[in-house]
Amino acid sequence: MTRIPYVRPEDMTERARELTLERGNLNLYRVLANAEKVFTGWMLAGRDALTSPTLPRRLRELVVLRTGYLMDSPYELGQHYDIAPTAGVTVDEIEAIASDDGWRTSTFDDVELAVLQLTTELVTTRGVAQSVFAAVHGALGTEATVEVLMIISRYAGLALMLNALEVDLDETARLPNLRAD
Numbered sequence: 001m002t003r004i005p006y007v008r009p010e011d012m013t014e015r016a017r018e019l020t021l022e023r024g025n026l027n028l029y030r031v032l033a034n035a036e037k038v039f040t041g042w043m044l045a046g047r048d049a050l051t052s053p054t055l056p057r058r059l060r061e062l063v064v065l066r067t068g069y070l071m072d073s074p075y076e077l078g079q080h081y082d083i084a085p086t087a088g089v090t091v092d093e094i095e096a097i098a099s100d101d102g103w104r105t106s107t108f109d110d111v112e113l114a115v116l117q118l119t120t121e122l123v124t125t126r127g128v129a130q131s132v133f134a135a136v137h138g139a140l141g142t143e144a145t146v147e148v149l150m151i152i153s154r155y156a157g158l159a160l161m162l163n164a165l166e167v168d169l170d171e172t173a174r175l176p177n178l179r180a181d
Helices: 012-020 027-032 036-051 057-070 074-085 091-098 110-126 131-140 142-165
Strands: none
Touching: 012 027, 027 036, 027 091, 027 131, 027 142, 036 091, 036 131, 036 142, 057 110, 074 091, 074 142, 091 131, 110 131, 110 142
């Protein structure tokens, strides 16, 4: 049970209600709506980050899943387990990402591997080796590299909030049944 009550859509401002309902009226949004003064801006920034044409959708989902796994966020993994296949991520790839080293031996291409390495290093060490950064930057360019960093930052921060608030999984979310290695 969440530590802070969920805000009912009818108790939100009109704009907050529109944004919440647009994104599925998820527990995440209903608990964060308690921060009324920053909620709308946070939602709009999230929409922009998730719909930008600069970063391929598949790559964005790989980053979200890897960050969710590394941040020990069952909510993020549960939500994106169903979203990722719509971006071309297979169940086997999800399982590889949601493991310590399985992603290294999976069928990801060189750019995806570089982005997964950057995500792993940044989340686990709070820094990135120059060679890893150069590989991502060389493959994606400046704007997409910064977007990758923004996605990592957004979902790492989100995981911290979800974990602190103990937000309940929505009925639509499924946690992956990951195989034991």
